[in-house]
C-alpha cells in the first residue's frame with residue numbers, strides 16, 4: 001500500500017498549519033541580516049549556469065500522467081467541500097459565494113513535486129461543481145471538466161481526484177462548471193508544487209514565501225445569478241423527485257447533450273438553448289466592482305512583510321477574468337517564473353503583468369526600508385465600488401523600517 005498522509009482541514013488556517021508554510025501563517029521567523037551575504041554571489045562576467053537550459057522537450061510531463069501510485073509512494077490526502085457561505089470583502093460588503101472549505105480563496109494546497117495528491121471533493125450545494133487542476137499534467141479523467149471528462153458533481157456527491165504533483169511551480173485550482181459565475185463566486189485556490197531541487201532558493205536565498213491570489217467580482221451580477229440559479233435548481237430537484245424522465249436527463253440539463261449531433265437534432269425539433277435572448281432576455285456581462293488579493297480588497301488586504309537584507313518569494317496567481325499589472329514602489333524585483341516554470345532568463349522589472357489563468361513568481365530583495373505600495377497599476381482595480389483607494393492594493397512592509405529611521409505617518413499602515 002502507498003503511504004497516505006491524511007489531512008482534514010476545517011478552515012483555511014488549520015489547512016495551512018497542516019499543509020506547511022503559507023501566507024501569514026507564523027512566518028515571522030527567519031534570518032535576515034546575513035541573507036545578502038549568503039545569496040549566491042556571481043563574479044563579474046560569470047555566466048549563470050545552470051539557469052535553465054532550453055530543451056524542446058521541456059513541456060513533456062516529468063512523469064507519465066497515466067501512472068497510478070506505486071507501493072511506498074507518498075499520497076497527500078485532502079478533504080475539500082463546497083458550500084454556500086457569506087464572505088466579507090471589506091467591512092460592509094458581504095457576498096454569498098460558493099466557497100471551498102468555507103474560505104475565499106479556497107485552502108492552499110502545497111505538496112512536493114512528484115508526490116501524489118488525493119482530493120475528496122464533496123458538493124454541499126444544489127448546483128453542480130467540479131475542481132479543475134490548472135496547469136497540472138494529469139490523467140484526462142482527473143481534469144475536472146464537467147461533461148467533458150467527468151459527470152458534474154451533484155448535491156451531496158463526492159468525487160475523488162488523484163494525480164501526481166507535476167510540474168513543479170505555482171499553479172491553482174478552480175471550478176469548471178458555469179465558470180464565469182462559479183469562479184467569481186469564490187471557487188478557486190492556490191496549488192503550490194515545491195521543486196525537488198529548489199534552484200531559486202540556492203541563488204536568491206529567499207526565506208519567506210507568499211501567495212497572492214488575484215481575482216475580481218461583480219457583486220450585483222453574482223447576487224442576481226446565484227438567486228436565479230438556486231431557484232431553478234430547487235425547481236429541477238422537485239421535478240427530478242417525481243419524474244422518471246427528469247432523472248434520466250439529470251446531468252444533461254441546461255442545454256447539455258450527449259454530443260453535437262444530439263444537440264443539433266434537438267434544435268431542429270424546436271429546442272431553444274438557454275443562451276438565446278428569446279429564453280432569457282439580454283445576458284448581462286460582468287461589470288467588476290471589487291478587486292481582491294486573497295479574497296480581500298484594500299485596506300483589508302494582508303501586507304507582504306520583509307526585513308532589510310532579506311529576500312522573499314511572492315507567487316502571483318490570476319484566478320480572475322481581467323489582466324492585472326502588479327507594480328511595486330521603490331524597488332526592482334526579479335521575475336523568475338511564469339506559469340510555474342522557471343524562466344530561462346529572469347527579468348528585472350518593477351511592474352509585472354499577470355494575465356487571466358497565468359501565474360508569476362517574483363523575488364524581492366529587501367534593499368530599501370519603508371512601507372511601499374504594491375498594487376495593480378490598472379487604476380480601475382484600485383477602487384472599491386468605484387471609490388479610490390481600494391481593490392487590488394497591498395503594502396510591502398519592512399518590519400525594521402522604524403528602527404532604520406524611516407519616518408512615515410502611521411496612517412499608511414491601515415491594516416497593521
Ligand SMILES: [Cu+2]
Pocket residue numbers: 098128129130175176177178182187
Ligand atoms: Cu462550481
